[in-house]
Amino acid sequence: MNVWIIAEHKADIITDGTLEAIGTGRLISNKLNAKLFIVVLGYELFVLSKNLSNAGADNVYLLETPLLSQYTSDAYIGSLFPLIKQHQPSVILIPSTCNGRDLAPKLAAKLKTAYASDASKIDIDREIFFTRPAYGGRLLSTVTCRGEKPWIITLRPRAFGKFAGASKIAKIEKHAIDISSSSIRTMIKGFERTQKGVGLTEADIIISGGRGMKKAENFKMLEELAKILGGVVGASGAAVDAGWMPHSAQVGQTGKVVSPKLYIACGISGAPQHLAGMSTSKCIVAINKDPDAPIFKVADYGIAGDLFEVLPILIEELKR
Amino acid sequence: MKIIALIKQVSDTAISLKINADATDIEYQNIPWVINPYDEYAVEEALRIKEKHGGSVTVISIGPDRIVDILRSSLAMDADEGVHVKDSVFDGSDAYSTGLILSKAVSISGYDIILCGRQAVDDGWGQVGSALAEILNIPSVSSILKLEISEDKKTAVAAREIDEGLEIVEVPLPALFTIQQGINKPRYASLPGIMKAKKKKIKVFDAGALGISPHEVGRNASRIHIKKLSYPPERKKGKVLRGDSKAMAKELANLLKNEAKVI
Ligand SMILES: Cc1cc2nc3c(=O)[nH]c(=O)nc-3n(C[C@H](O)[C@H](O)[C@H](O)COP(=O)(O)OP(=O)(O)OC[C@H]3O[C@@H](n4cnc5c(N)ncnc54)[C@H](O)[C@@H]3O)c2cc1C
Ligand SMILES: Nc1ncnc2c1ncn2[C@@H]1O[C@H](COP(=O)(O)O)[C@@H](O)[C@H]1O
Numbered sequence: 001m002n003v004w005i006i007a008e009h010k011a012d013i014i015t016d017g018t019l020e021a022i023g024t025g026r027l028i029s030n031k032l033n034a035k036l037f038i039v040v041l042g043y044e045l046f047v048l049s050k051n052l053s054n055a056g057a058d059n060v061y062l063l064e065t066p067l068l069s070q071y072t073s074d075a076y077i078g079s080l081f082p083l084i085k086q087h088q089p090s091v092i093l094i095p096s097t098c099n100g101r102d103l104a105p106k107l108a109a110k111l112k113t114a115y116a117s118d119a120s121k122i123d124i125d126r127e128i129f130f131t132r133p134a135y136g137g138r139l140l141s142t143v144t145c146r147g148e149k150p151w152i153i154t155l156r157p158r159a160f161g162k163f164a165g166a167s168k169i170a171k172i173e174k175h176a177i178d179i180s181s182s183s184i185r186t187m188i189k190g191f192e193r194t195q196k197g198v199g200l201t202e203a204d205i206i207i208s209g210g211r212g213m214k215k216a217e218n219f220k221m222l223e224e225l226a227k228i229l230g231g232v233v234g235a236s237g238a239a240v241d242a243g244w245m246p247h248s249a250q251v252g253q254t255g256k257v258v259s260p261k262l263y264i265a266c267g268i269s270g271a272p273q274h275l276a277g278m279s280t281s282k283c284i285v286a287i288n289k290d291p292d293a294p295i296f297k298v299a300d301y302g303i304a305g306d307l308f309e310v311l312p313i314l315i316e317e318l319k320r
Numbered sequence: 321m322k323i324i325a326l327i328k329q330v331s332d333t334a335i336s337l338k339i340n341a342d343a344t345d346i347e348y349q350n351i352p353w354v355i356n357p358y359d360e361y362a363v364e365e366a367l368r369i370k371e372k373h374g375g376s377v378t379v380i381s382i383g384p385d386r387i388v389d390i391l392r393s394s395l396a397m398d399a400d401e402g403v404h405v406k407d408s409v410f411d412g413s414d415a416y417s418t419g420l421i422l423s424k425a426v427s428i429s430g431y432d433i434i435l436c437g438r439q440a441v442d443d444g445w446g447q448v449g450s451a452l453a454e455i456l457n458i459p460s461v462s463s464i465l466k467l468e469i470s471e472d473k474k475t476a477v478a479a480r481e482i483d484e485g486l487e488i489v490e491v492p493l494p495a496l497f498t499i500q501q502g503i504n505k506p507r508y509a510s511l512p513g514i515m516k517a518k519k520k521k522i523k524v525f526d527a528g529a530l531g532i533s534p535h536e537v538g539r540n541a542s543r544i545h546i547k548k549l550s551y552p553p554e555r556k557k558g559k560v561l562r563g564d565s566k567a568m569a570k571e572l573a574n575l576l577k578n579e580a581k582v583i
Contacts, residue, residue: 105447114543185459247502313569
């Protein structure tokens with residue numbers, strides 16, 4: 001009956017998405033009268049495991065081997081599958097990040113159990129109801145899972161509250177892993193890191209530009225604004241198509257789905273595919289010279305004006 | 321090379337949708353249907369691999385009669401063969417069962433590379449590709465933005481989207497890849513392409529032909545039960561400032577600091 005979280009961590013720190021999963025897992029496990037387990041996969045987890053002892057779980061499972069020092073779905077599933085078969089958790093929560101959305105469907109398929117992706121709300125009555133955006137965020141779909149367990153759920157970033165920490169000390173258990181390098185079919189050859197758009201899904205403040213920005217250089221203005229506010233720069237599909245910003249910065253149905261505290265849309269009309277990616281933001285600001293642009297329908301604050309006049313003044317104002 | 325692209329027909333991504341009377345599905349009258357956008361990139365990528373390395377492209381779709389449109393349009397783009405998988409027992413299948421049905425269809429066609437979308441933009445789960453690869457026991461790489469096949473056609477190198485950028489991974493073939501937007505720009509079908517597509521063959525398979533027993537698929541076997549569809553909560557009406565740019569910029573800074581308190 002237990003609830004598991006598959007933790008994500010970077011440089012010995014648990015990600016925000018994992019803290020949100022722990023908060024959600026705690027609610028579910030309390031309702032179900034079950035225990036909450038955090039499962040951490042990686043290598044040299046000593047520092048991390050110390051930080052995890054009061055993260056809110058009853059138990060922490062550490063799965064350590066050099067083969068897990070980088071994420072691959074084969075190594076993760078090879079390590080998790082026997083443990084799941086042995087302990088039979090009922091629900092597994094995974095943050096809906098790039099790696100989470102790779103792991104979760106593969107793990108569920110391997111187990112032949114239910115997978116509900118991208119949940120943004122969970123209600124427990126006699127059953128567990130998972131609500132998720134469907135049709136590119138134009139509708140919400142509430143589903144229940146059936147059949148054998150564990151049910152695998154990915155959680156949309158920033159949709160759930162973080163767990164604040166607990167006085168309770170979790171028991172940390174190391175588990176032996178039995179996987180061989182030959183079972184890992186994908187070989188990681190390298191990374192191409194981009195500066196642009198990194199951290200969009202976790203950002204508190206996002207400044208996005210669209211076709212109205214006119215050219216790539218003008219995004220410097222948005223970068224300056226982002227720097228002042230401690231935010232990240234995003235883009236509309238049109239700005240990405242024009243080659244002004246990389247795809248990693250695209251917000252929308254086919255880009256990133258974001259939910260920051262503040263979203264500032266500059267020169268973005270507000271096409272349904274863009275709104276699908278940002279309309280759950282807490283506060284939306286739109287700067288657009290067309291007063292009838294659909295973006296104003298979702299904006300808390302709108303400026304019907306020319307962004308090239310407004311942004312420089314706004315930047316000066318906020319610098320002060 | 322046997323290259324397969326899996327395609328799904330979905331409702332147009334820009335229209336507003338109506339929820340049906342018992343709130344478990346959308347209203348299907350007057351829906352403009354399109355190919356799932358990610359799947360169109362998959363078809364384009366399949367064609368580019370064929371053009372570079374030789375071989376053939378088969379497009380496969382599960383669904384009712386109307387989906388012949390997307391098979392034909394893919395054939396008009398220059399795919400070689402279409403496979404229409406249709407049977408009412410498949411209705412309401414979950415992603416795993418969909419993967420199971422597709423596993424039979426691709427095994428009949430044969431495959432070196434399978435391409436599909438990272439997600440169907442209707443109520444897609446982003447799982448069908450993973451389930452299919454798992455059932456076929458072949459490696460898969462998800463959400464890719466680049467794909468290169470080696471000269472000897474034994475391996476492929478893909479760039480997979482991760483939160484910090486791209487991860488470059490090599491996999492042995494056969495393998496499955498799910499496609500992210502940005503990998504390519506799909507071509508338009510040419511007029512001769514459209515004419516030629518009319519003569520190309522579309523094979524039709526039902527559950528019997530695929531050797532699938534009805535209890536493995538469809539609504540009753542589904543691990544997911546849709547309880548209700550709803551509209552997202554409306555956002556409350558905001559303030560729109562007009563007039564002098566300087567005054568508006570100052571007012572906005574003030575509102576963000578003192579009213580919304582977000583900066
Ligand atoms: C399948 C599919 C998926 C898609 N996915 C996405 C997605 O994920 N994300 C996305 O964003 N789009 C997506 N799109 C594209 C989407 O339909 C729109 O084309 C796109 O969002 C438009 O971008 P835009 O608002 O920047 O450009 P436009 O619609 O051209 O709007 C530009 C705006 O800038 C304003 N403007 C111009 N000059 C100024 C100025 N000087 N000052 C102030 N305002 C100015 C104009 O009034 C206008 O409203 C998708 C489309 C399809 C078909
Ligand atoms: N009915 C179907 N027929 C063919 N391919 C499908 C079907 N459903 C899903 N797919 C493929 O699987 C991908 C992911 O779908 P999903 O898991 O439903 O989000 C799609 O982009 C398609 O490539």
